[in-house]
Amino acid sequence: MGAFHGMSLGSLSITSNNSMRESAGVSLDNVTFIPFNSTFNGMDTILYMEQLLTDTHSGVEKPAAIILETVQAEGGINIADTEWLRDLRQLCNDHDILLIIDDIQVGCGRVGSFFSFERAGIVPDMVVLSKSISGYGLPMSLLLLKPELDIWGPGEHNGTFRGNQLAFVAAKAALEFRDTVGLEAQVKEKEAFVQQFLREQIQTMDPLIAIRGLGLIWGIDVSHQGEAFAKEVATLCFKNGLIIERAGRNDTVIKIMPALTISLENLRKGCNIIKESMVQVSSTLVAL
Ligand SMILES: Cc1ncc(COP(=O)(O)O)c(C=O)c1O
Numbered sequence: 001m002g003a004f005h006g007m008s009l010g011s012l013s014i015t016s017n018n019s020m021r022e023s024a025g026v027s028l029d030n031v032t033f034i035p036f037n038s039t040f041n042g043m044d045t046i047l048y049m050e051q052l053l054t055d056t057h058s059g060v061e062k063p064a065a066i067i068l069e070t071v072q073a074e075g076g077i078n079i080a081d082t083e084w085l086r087d088l089r090q091l092c093n094d095h096d097i098l099l100i101i102d103d104i105q106v107g108c109g110r111v112g113s114f115f116s117f118e119r120a121g122i123v124p125d126m127v128v129l130s131k132s133i134s135g136y137g138l139p140m141s142l143l144l145l146k147p148e149l150d151i152w153g154p155g156e157h158n159g160t161f162r163g164n165q166l167a168f169v170a171a172k173a174a175l176e177f178r179d180t181v182g183l184e185a186q187v188k189e190k191e192a193f194v195q196q197f198l199r200e201q202i203q204t205m206d207p208l209i210a211i212r213g214l215g216l217i218w219g220i221d222v223s224h225q226g227e228a229f230a231k232e233v234a235t236l237c238f239k240n241g242l243i244i245e246r247a248g249r250n251d252t253v254i255k256i257m258p259a260l261t262i263s264l265e266n267l268r269k270g271c272n273i274i275k276e277s278m279v280q281v282s283s284t285l286v287a288l
Contacts, residue, residue: 002036002075002248003068005102014067017074032060036072038084046087053095065098065126066091070116073105076248077212077219077255085120098125098149104141108132109178109260111215112187119214125149132260135174138167187215187260190267194218194256197271205278216260220274223252229281230254236277242270 004020005011012021013028021028032052035045052058070085072078092099101107101124106116108129117124126149130141139161177183191214198211202220210221222230227250234254237244245255254274258267 001033001040002072002078003033003102004072004074005067005069006104032063034066036068036075036078036080038081038087046084046091049091053091062095063097065100067100067102069102069106070120071106071111071214071217073217073255073257074247076221076253077217078248079212079214080120082120085117085122089120089122089124092125100124100126100128102128104128104130106214106217109183109187109215110217110257112184112191114178114184116214132174133171134164134167135170135177138170139164140167140171181261183260190258190260190262190264191215193264193267194271197268197275201271201275202278205275205282213256216256216258216262218256219247219253220256220278221248221253223249225252226250227252229285232281232284233274233277236280237273240273240277242273244274 001016003014003016005014007015007020007023009024009026009028012024013031015021016033034049035041035043038045052060053062066088068080068088069075070080089099091097099122101115101117103116107127108114108131110116110132111119113119115127125146127144128141129144131137133142134140194213194216195211195218198213198218198220203209203211206225208224210223212219212221222233230246230250230252234244234246245257247253247255256271256274258270262270
């Protein structure tokens with residue numbers, strides 16, 4: 001629940017946003033959605049899955065795989081606890097279920113380490129990568145899988161945009177660049193800046209604002225102020241020169257996701273635009 005995996009039919013079937021699912025135009029079957037993270041309204045979600053898998057009257061068939069984002073990005077920057085990720089890996093081992101991590105948005109160094117699941121010390125059976133894997137948004141995506149799971153014949157899964165040579169060259173250069181400039185350390189430094197800025201400059205504006213993030217993906221959760229507030233802030237940011245996306249339930253999480261190579265100066269500028277926009281929208285609403 002809260003997952004976004006894409007808009008093609010297979011991906012949409014494992015995406016939980018109901019309004020997006022409606023765009024399929026056909027029924028999306030064979031998927032069971034489970035609450036994200038260790039507890040959900042007090043429920044132990046691992047125990048819940050264990051019960052679904054072992055109760056012969058659960059009505060749920062054993063799945064081929066469990067797929068998740070370790071940080072739900074479009075879902076509102078929801079961060080899975082490392083212990084939950086390890087328990088989930090164990091649950092998959094115990095029941096012979098494949099664990100697939102969708103690292104399309106939070107892989108490739110977004111949270112600091114190259115893969116987002118490294119912080120939990122787990123090894124998935126399959127990993128999906130795309131977006132910045134080619135370094136600059138060139139068309140490229142990868143499915144990493146354990147060799148024993150590779151049952152594809154050569155060219156069996158083909159298509160027009162497969163094997164884009166320019167993207168392959170760019171991806172190799174991007175991986176080398178990552179090491180040359182020490183991108184992981186850079187992300188850690190910028191993470192510290194954003195975290196401090198959000199704690200000191202944003203959270204202090206209103207104790208009900210929740211701040212969540214890792215590396216260079218952060219969310220300002222203003223769900224208590226509602227969708228109109230979040231939309232106004234994003235609109236004002238845009239007028240002030242900053243493109244910012246909204247995520248989460250009712251689009252009430254303002255999402256900070258700069259290029260990993262952003263300068264500290266630009267990062268500070270962007271954060272200040274968010275702060276000024278939030279102050280301005282709050283004061284307009286008070287005046288109304
Ligand atoms: C986590 C995640 N998975 C999948 C996708 C979709 O990827 P694609 O556009 O390559 O289908 C996205 C796109 O935003 C994403 O964030």
